[in-house]
Amino acid sequence: MELSAQAISLQINDSIILQSLSTTINTGELVGLIGPNGAGKTSLLKILANLKQPDQGGCRLDGRSFSGISGKEFSQSIAYLEQGAPVYWPLQVRRLVELGRLPHLTPWSRLSALDNKMIEQAMQRAEVYHLKNRIVSTLSGGERLRVLLARIFATDPKIILADEPIAALDPYHQLHTMELFRQHCDNHGSAVVVMHDLNTAAKYCHRLILLDHGKIVIDGPPRDVLTPALLNQVYGIEAKVLDDDSDNLMVIPRSRSSDRVK
Amino acid sequence: MGPVYIDIAATIREWLASEKSLNVLILTEIRLPRALLACSVGATLGLAGAALQGLLRNPLAGPGLVGVSNCAALGAVIVLYFGFSGSVWFAVPLAGMIGAAVSVLLIFLLAGHNSSVMTLLLAGVAVNAVASSLISLALNFAPNPYAMSEMVFWLLGSISNRSFSDFYLAIPFMLTGWVMILSSGRFLNALSLGEETAQSLGFNLGWHRALLVIGVAVSVGAAVSVSGNIGFVGLVVPHLIRPFVNHEPGRLLATSALGGAILVLLADISVQLISPAQELKLGVITALVGGPFFLYLIIKTRNTLL
Numbered sequence: 125m126e127l128s129a130q131a132i133s134l135q136i137n138d139s140i141i142l143q144s145l146s147t148t149i150n151t152g153e154l155v156g157l158i159g160p161n162g163a164g165k166t167s168l169l170k171i172l173a174n175l176k177q178p179d180q181g182g183c184r185l186d187g188r189s190f191s192g193i194s195g196k197e198f199s200q201s202i203a204y205l206e207q208g209a210p211v212y213w214p215l216q217v218r219r220l221v222e223l224g225r226l227p228h229l230t231p232w233s234r235l236s237a238l239d240n241k242m243i244e245q246a247m248q249r250a251e252v253y254h255l256k257n258r259i260v261s262t263l264s265g266g267e268r269l270r271v272l273l274a275r276i277f278a279t280d281p282k283i284i285l286a287d288e289p290i291a292a293l294d295p296y297h298q299l300h301t302m303e304l305f306r307q308h309c310d311n312h313g314s315a316v317v318v319m320h321d322l323n324t325a326a327k328y329c330h331r332l333i334l335l336d337h338g339k340i341v342i343d344g345p346p347r348d349v350l351t352p353a354l355l356n357q358v359y360g361i362e363a364k365v366l367d368d369d370s371d372n373l374m375v376i377p378r379s380r381s382s383d384r385v386k
Numbered sequence: 387m388g389p390v391y392i393d394i395a396a397t398i399r400e401w402l403a404s405e406k407s408l409n410v411l412i413l414t415e416i417r418l419p420r421a422l423l424a425c426s427v428g429a430t431l432g433l434a435g436a437a438l439q440g441l442l443r444n445p446l447a448g449p450g451l452v453g454v455s456n457c458a459a460l461g462a463v464i465v466l467y468f469g470f471s472g473s474v475w476f477a478v479p480l481a482g483m484i485g486a487a488v489s490v491l492l493i494f495l496l497a498g499h500n501s502s503v504m505t506l507l508l509a510g511v512a513v514n515a516v517a518s519s520l521i522s523l524a525l526n527f528a529p530n531p532y533a534m535s536e537m538v539f540w541l542l543g544s545i546s547n548r549s550f551s552d553f554y555l556a557i558p559f560m561l562t563g564w565v566m567i568l569s570s571g572r573f574l575n576a577l578s579l580g581e582e583t584a585q586s587l588g589f590n591l592g593w594h595r596a597l598l599v600i601g602v603a604v605s606v607g608a609a610v611s612v613s614g615n616i617g618f619v620g621l622v623v624p625h626l627i628r629p630f631v632n633h634e635p636g637r638l639l640a641t642s643a644l645g646g647a648i649l650v651l652l653a654d655i656s657v658q659l660i661s662p663a664q665e666l667k668l669g670v671i672t673a674l675v676g677g678p679f680f681l682y683l684i685i686k687t688r689n690t691l692l
Contacts, residue, residue, distance in 0.1 A: 137579050170582070173582075173586055174586075175582050175586065186629055195588045195590065196588050198588070199586060199587050199588030200588075202586070203586060204582065204583065204586035205581070205583075206580045206583050210579065210580045211578060211579060212443040212577075212578045212579075212580070213443075213578045213634070213635060214633050215578060215632065215633055215634060216632050219632060219634060220579075223575055223578075223579060223587065224578055224587075225586065226572060226575075226576055226587045226589075227587055227588045229572070231569075241576040272579075275579070279587075294556075
């Protein structure tokens, strides 16, 4: 499925959040949305998830305008992982993952055999099957996030939009989580992931979109985006970029630039 | 149970044979409506509490918190104040429901229809404060001691001396509210992952929120208008039941309704047993038992909650 934003602008009170921004997410792509705090990453993600309406411009799913897609179809195609991934009640893991089937249920119906199969598979994919009887509030941060990913997998969406999913995780769980996103994209899905860890972004994403002040500075493969000049311009940091020509690109921030004007 | 002993089996036989003995009258005109009211009012309060706690994702929410109870009470107090209650028998319940409806309108006007839960809650607290100050004002300027004691007794909450006509008047509204609330179980489950996630799971946030709040207002307004303020039921019942339904807000709804019905019925029976002569008000006993029990719950669960 192809998700595209066309010339979207967003203004909150008098500050401009997004400025005539366009991009397209293609099937199979894992796209990293990066940029400094306040660049408009979360707003863009929410607009793509149809949780927020832009002031100008609009989004399309496979060429169809969002307004022409029913809420049910939309929620079956696009899944959204909220920032901080909150869970408000101490729910059982399996019951939480079941919530992912809500977009597929008709009113008053019960979970079908297919639903149950999807739930079990989702838990296995996210490697949380062994946790299925645990209470969410007793899990570690990494386990909890994988449970929430299982909830998303249970929906079986084409596109996953995730807002800073790995920010609070240790390196092991960061890698694990990114692998799950990558797996989803390798299976003809696609994902947009907001992130701050440039090295992880470079390692897993096919494409990076670098946002600053509500505009796309550059949109391309990690090697084109993570250059010392652009990092200086956008983040205001002096960084060393190591590229060993294999699949590893490393960004080492060394100091703040002295000439950053904000 | 109660001042007069009745052989239940024998009386029901007489009733079915349409005999008009004293026992039949006591059973069908006094005790039956009272028991039915206890159950329906209790179910309403438990259900409303569970719905609001799920909606606000806050275990301390209750129908009292968003101002519905107090506005319903205010409506009734105004009627009692001006002495309309004597002229038409349904004046008090009607005014209570109008009060509840006004509170919901006010909350939505204050908060706007697409507002966050926080604004909704704050608007509720504001409406609540205004309603309780107006109740105090009415008590302050009560035209005569009789009107004042009538208002105070009514505010304390009781379902004694209610007839079938009270029940018939309130039940359609309570049922409407129940249906509106019970149809939102799945939405409440989805909401436990946050408002945006619920929306991304295909729920129209504004619609479901309105459905729940109006459902609570209609049913609680009707309940309060026949029973006065019966506190703590809406707060304590969902709390008690939550661990038994694995904290799932959707399953909590129907179970809390049942729990509330049982609790209020038991409370009403104990009120009649404890002091049949100088009647202890139902609202007093639920507050007396519910308050300390709630404190105990908070202390017990403060480290494990969430």
